[in-house]
Amino acid sequence: MDAIKTYFPDLPADQLALFEQLDPLYREWNQKINVISRKDIDNLYLHHVLHSLAIAKVIKFMPGARVLDLGTGGGFPGIPLAILFPETEFVLIDGIRKKITVVNEVATALGLKNVQGFQQRAEERKGRSFDFVITRAVALMEKIVPWSMPLIHDKQLHALPNGIIALKGGNVKEELKALPRGTYSEIYPIKKMFSEEFFIEKSVVYVQY
Template sequence: MGGCSRMSCEPSSWPELPACLKPLLHAEEIAQLHQYAKLLQTWNERINLISRRDIERVWEHHLIPSLLLLTWRRFPPGVRVLDIGTGGGLPGLPLAITHPETEFLLLDSTRKKVQAVAAMVAELGLSERCRVQWGRAETLRERFPFIVGRAVAPLPQVLRWVERLLEPQGTFYYYTGQPWPTPPSAWQATWLPFREKMPESPYLASKGILELRRP
């Protein structure tokens, strides 16, 4: 695990975690998440990874919402997870930190973002099980049992990409910007009835996490 050199990792500097997350995270994971938050802030000064308005609220607007999936789902050890359109490593890197026995592929089509995320992965000591790749979802040839995504594109477009990348009986978790209405009937041949999870947390506001499964 990467250390905390060149940045403060004192517990007193960490934000207050929501009660639903506190029992789910180890102290070492919280320290590593804090290190990632500082790296994200540093890299964001050079490359636009997240909104400049969020630079002082990385935990509240990005890390904590990414971690809320842990309150109702965890990935089994040994599986591979794809983060489609990872941007600055969200939600993939927070999930990778909290799943030490799971492999992650962080995919993005912007080369500069991929280079920044790869540098953060190396700094965090995650290179052995967290791969960063430059490319588009349409050209990726691998398949995965689990895929995550966060505000990548309109959901119908994202589902067209995910459909061919997800293994049979695989699951897609999509962090939505707003509650999603009942899906069109045309989806029923491709997707099992979906669930929308709205964790009770002010960090999600009106946002939710969609769980969609392949037959």
């Protein structure tokens, strides 16, 4: 929690209280359904919550926006961002039912009215109804892009045009080379946002719709 308070010093008390509830909730659910490595649960805030919030250093989601978290796993990055942006609607999907069970139970326990979780693959969703697709460690960008682009609409609410925002590690430039010629993308190194060693080789990647 100290890192959250350091990098987001203006959070109101009600949002801080929700972030503080994440630790006991995920510990409880992790005993029933293993959605976070048991070795990693002690690093929940750094490796999962703060990592998710790196997206908020790139974009401030607007009230009324709709965001799809593709392959959310246990709810990252969607749930931390839903706490931070309570007037933005977040739809979290994953192909594994037990993970979506955790997502919906955590969201209910926190009273998050702006979160919906569905057991679903990106290919099963129809219609362009989202401003952004967000994702973390799901697949290579050459797969994420064709899964995501058919779901993003044209109406613009943000200074950053609608598109995909992915949390990635490793050699992101090589991944982006595999995208179709002319695809616009930007890389935001997380080490410029957060000083912890964990983030040295991690990035937020933006691909424009």
